[in-house]
Amino acid sequence: DAGVIQSPRHEVTEMGxxxxxxxxxxxxxxxxFWYRQTMMRGLELLIYxxxxxxxxxxGMPEDRFSAKMPNxxxxxxxxxxxxPRDSAVYFCASSPERLAxxxxxxxxxxxxxxxx
Amino acid sequence: AQTVTQSQPEMSVQEAETVTLSxxxxxxENNYYLFWYKQPPSRQMILVIRQEAYKQQNATENRFxxxxxxxxxxFSLKISDSQLGDTxxxxxxxxxxxxxxxxxxxxxKGTHLIIQP
Numbered sequence: 099d100a101g102v103i104q105s106p107r108h109e110v111t112e113m114g115x116x117x118x119x120x121x122x123x124x125x126x127x128x129x130x131f132w133y134r135q136t137m138m139r140g141l142e143l144l145i146y147x148x149x150x151x152x153x154x155x156x157g158m159p160e161d162r163f164s165a166k167m168p169n170x171x172x173x174x175x176x177x178x179x180x181x182p183r184d185s186a187v188y189f190c191a192s193s194p195e196r197l198a199x200x201x202x203x204x205x206x207x208x209x210x211x212x213x214x
Numbered sequence: 215a216q217t218v219t220q221s222q223p224e225m226s227v228q229e230a231e232t233v234t235l236s237x238x239x240x241x242x243e244n245n246y247y248l249f250w251y252k253q254p255p256s257r258q259m260i261l262v263i264r265q266e267a268y269k270q271q272n273a274t275e276n277r278f279x280x281x282x283x284x285x286x287x288x289f290s291l292k293i294s295d296s297q298l299g300d301t302x303x304x305x306x307x308x309x310x311x312x313x314x315x316x317x318x319x320x321x322x323k324g325t326h327l328i329i330q331p
Contacts, residue, residue: 140321140322141319141321141324142321143318143320154317154318157318189259201247203261203319205259205260207256207257207258208258
């Protein structure tokens, strides 16, 4: 299994530009999570999906952030317009159906975003 | 809302020693799960060990074990016979137990563990 795939691995953009981060979860997993990691705030949950449906987006910072999961094998996190304070590592994780403790989340390698 | 506190920003021990990382949490939930994740310099998040709150027995995975004190809301990680490859950030995490589907993780701020040769 290839694990959770994220692209790009690194992104450098200028303030005001649109940024799209992509994630392919592990095949067969039905839950997908987006996290953000910064020095100041640590690891924070932004949004998660169960069976392609957004369940909790309370962690999304503001309207500039949006996430979609059009099918079971693909999700995007979009920032428009981007700001320097959005600079962070963005992780995608996926998890299988929670049965008998099958709740481990498998993380992708992360996307390091730098907004100049 | 849940909170997770790791009070040790950094720890350093000699190779082969035993080290314990502390974690406390606050929740009103009765059903939940606790995790320790390791993040080496590669920044990949790796699950080290997990504990179901309804289980009284402490989880163990090879050199890694936990001391889960539910009443005290404490969940410490013990690493025995520490190795150079254990050098990493360690994050304690909490997840609510809900019926059907998964939930997001609430992380502590992390402990940077350095194993000295």
